[in-house]
Amino acid sequence: xxxxxxxxxxxxxxxxxxxxxxxxxxxxxxxxxxxxxxxxxxxxxxxxxxxxxxxxxxxxxxxxxxxxxxxxxxxxxxxxxxxxxxxxxxxxxxxxxxxxxxxxxxxxxxxxxxxxxxxxxxxxxxxxxxxxxxxxxxxxxxxxxxxxxxxxxxxxxxxxxxxxxxxxxxxxxxxxxxxxxxxxxxxxxxxxxxxx
Ligand SMILES: [Fe+2]
Numbered sequence: 657x658x659x660x661x662x663x664x665x666x667x668x669x670x671x672x673x674x675x676x677x678x679x680x681x682x683x684x685x686x687x688x689x690x691x692x693x694x695x696x697x698x699x700x701x702x703x704x705x706x707x708x709x710x711x712x713x714x715x716x717x718x719x720x721x722x723x724x725x726x727x728x729x730x731x732x733x734x735x736x737x738x739x740x741x742x743x744x745x746x747x748x749x750x751x752x753x754x755x756x757x758x759x760x761x762x763x764x765x766x767x768x769x770x771x772x773x774x775x776x777x778x779x780x781x782x783x784x785x786x787x788x789x790x791x792x793x794x795x796x797x798x799x800x801x802x803x804x805x806x807x808x809x810x811x812x813x814x815x816x817x818x819x820x821x822x823x824x825x826x827x828x829x830x831x832x833x834x835x836x837x838x839x840x841x842x843x844x845x846x847x848x849x850x851x852x
Contacts, residue, residue, distance in 0.1 A: 673707035675735025686758035759813035766806040803837040
């Protein structure tokens with residue numbers, strides 16, 4: 657395993673969580689549905705905790721959590737683009753647009769977050785010693801939450817679009833009702849839409 661790359665990746669994952677906090681803060685001001693706002697409030701809290709965990713991992717591994725890298729800049733710029741899109745939608749005056757743009761922004765950000773934590777789980781398996789135990793413990797705390805963040809955000813984006821297109825929609829999305837936290841669960845939730 658390339659330890660230098662792993663260390664850089666962990667700092668990028670920290671940057672992803674920081675961007676995630678700002679994305680949820682912006683998304684909250686776009687949410688109209690009460691259940692959606694409540695969910696984003698909860699996930700914002702969890703994302704703040706993930707940011708803290710990754711900050712502690714970086715420091716514990718002897719890294720400078722503020723060290724700038726080209727990868728971090730790219731991660732940061734992704735978050736900035738998503739936040740700008742939400743601000744543009746809020747300013748457009750088109751009814752319901754900002755909420756959909758926000759749901760898509762959250763789903764996009766959570767896909768990256770989800771992939772990061774899957775990789776952190778893989779790194780933990782390959783690493784040895786105390787560092788492996790630290791990563792494994794973090795992964796065990798965060799993994800389920802990240803699964804929910806991604807699958808639930810995607811469900812909201814899909815159903816909000818359905819509402820705006822005036823086609824049958826399930827609000828809150830089946831992912832919520834079925835408490836989806838796996839890829840298979842997400843497939844089952846989507847398949848159940850017809851019944852709901
Ligand atoms: Fe997340």
